[in-house]
Amino acid sequence: MIKLLFFGRLGDATYAAPEVFEASVGLTAAGVRDALSSLYPALGRALFEPQVLVSVDRVIVDWQQPLLDGCELAFLPPVTGG
Amino acid sequence: MIKLLFFGRLGDATYAAPEVFEASVGLTAAGVRDALSSLYPALGRALFEPQVLVSVDRVIVDWQQPLLDGCELAFLPPVTGG
Amino acid sequence: MRNRLVVQLVDFDLAAEYRRLCELDGAVGAVVTFCGLVRDCEQQAPIDSLTLQHYPGMTEASLGDIVASADRRWPLHGITIIHRVGELLPRDQIVFVGVASGHRAAAFQAADYLMDYLKTRAMFWKNVAHGGERQWVDCKDSDRQAAHRWSQDPKRQ
Amino acid sequence: MRNRLVVQLVDFDLAAEYRRLCELDGAVGAVVTFCGLVRDCEQQAPIDSLTLQHYPGMTEASLGDIVASADRRWPLHGITIIHRVGELLPRDQIVFVGVASGHRAAAFQAADYLMDYLKTRAMFWKNVAHGGERQWVDCKDSDRQAAHRWSQDPKRQ
Numbered sequence: 001m002i003k004l005l006f007f008g009r010l011g012d013a014t015y016a017a018p019e020v021f022e023a024s025v026g027l028t029a030a031g032v033r034d035a036l037s038s039l040y041p042a043l044g045r046a047l048f049e050p051q052v053l054v055s056v057d058r059v060i061v062d063w064q065q066p067l068l069d070g071c072e073l074a075f076l077p078p079v080t081g082g
Numbered sequence: 083m084i085k086l087l088f089f090g091r092l093g094d095a096t097y098a099a100p101e102v103f104e105a106s107v108g109l110t111a112a113g114v115r116d117a118l119s120s121l122y123p124a125l126g127r128a129l130f131e132p133q134v135l136v137s138v139d140r141v142i143v144d145w146q147q148p149l150l151d152g153c154e155l156a157f158l159p160p161v162t163g164g
Numbered sequence: 165m166r167n168r169l170v171v172q173l174v175d176f177d178l179a180a181e182y183r184r185l186c187e188l189d190g191a192v193g194a195v196v197t198f199c200g201l202v203r204d205c206e207q208q209a210p211i212d213s214l215t216l217q218h219y220p221g222m223t224e225a226s227l228g229d230i231v232a233s234a235d236r237r238w239p240l241h242g243i244t245i246i247h248r249v250g251e252l253l254p255r256d257q258i259v260f261v262g263v264a265s266g267h268r269a270a271a272f273q274a275a276d277y278l279m280d281y282l283k284t285r286a287m288f289w290k291n292v293a294h295g296g297e298r299q300w301v302d303c304k305d306s307d308r309q310a311a312h313r314w315s316q317d318p319k320r321q
Numbered sequence: 322m323r324n325r326l327v328v329q330l331v332d333f334d335l336a337a338e339y340r341r342l343c344e345l346d347g348a349v350g351a352v353v354t355f356c357g358l359v360r361d362c363e364q365q366a367p368i369d370s371l372t373l374q375h376y377p378g379m380t381e382a383s384l385g386d387i388v389a390s391a392d393r394r395w396p397l398h399g400i401t402i403i404h405r406v407g408e409l410l411p412r413d414q415i416v417f418v419g420v421a422s423g424h425r426a427a428a429f430q431a432a433d434y435l436m437d438y439l440k441t442r443a444m445f446w447k448n449v450a451h452g453g454e455r456q457w458v459d460c461k462d463s464d465r466q467a468a469h470r471w472s473q474d475p476k477r478q
Contacts, residue, residue: 081288163445
């Protein structure tokens, strides 16, 4: 299983996003995003916003990054700290 | 009489500069500097350094500023505060 | 410990942080501090509170990267970054950045640089509560442009 | 009293000065402080003390001019400048500049600007004592160049 994390507005309860995603051979971060978009269209629109970044095991990666079983995949909207 | 003030290195005891200068008609800051240079050559060389500024009654002025009796004339080498 | 990076719920003490930076080395001639505070209004509307979320583990790593890049760029004696998370009230302290250097130019530039990167790269998200409603804060173009200065002109003095 | 300008013999308390700036207005979102300290060495030689001379009356007037020009240039809630005079020892505090603003860019730029002008225009002269010898500190070209930035590009952000 892949652990999913949604930060900032992506984590809003209205999106009711799942906490895990089944791992499969050849799965990428983009593939998870596509699958989530089919199941949760509102969340999908938010995930496809161009400024959303993705990290695997706390390192920002390209959307084409292959995912290993047990990894932590996080969706990161633009940060607003400081 | 005109009160003379020498700051920073210009006030070093080695220059033994006077504390007052006799006022006269048409006297300027440059005129005081010229007179001091004749009497105190080492001080004169220091006063003629291009970065030395002059103030009259605590306002920076041009060397051609006419001086009134009772004013305070100060010679200001480059500042080094902060 | 030259650099100090902390993400915490509790408040911080500017005076203690400043003292640490001053005491790092007798060659410290300049200490610049930045403190960010919760303003009582945002876009003319009074705010009730500001909640800061972060990504534990990843946030600390991004702070480490930011500090390492400032250390490579300027001759510094020490850096402190403290960023609070959780619910904050108007006038609370949010963030502290402190830089100790021999001379003022490096201290000012490094503090400014660290704040730009905290605003645009560190994993924090702000949520503001106004009159019972909660809203995520949008990132500002001005912050992105400010951060961009440092990649355009690496020799900026 | 939004702005506070002081020339004094005694030490200052960063925490108290910071608190004053924070409390000026609920719209303060950014406070930048600069502290200048006496370094223990100058040009590799240990120093015994640093003595600051000023021109009483004229110094205060020049600080007033510097602060007024910063206030015209940026939207600020308050400025504090404290400059010590007299004999100071290594690691003593020399100068404090603090700026409170709504946003960080104005606070950083104004503090940097104020320091540049304190270095190049305010009526202070430093004399350093090394091993029994006293020497007036030369003004630095880098300080003049730094101050020149502000006249070259008035719209610098």
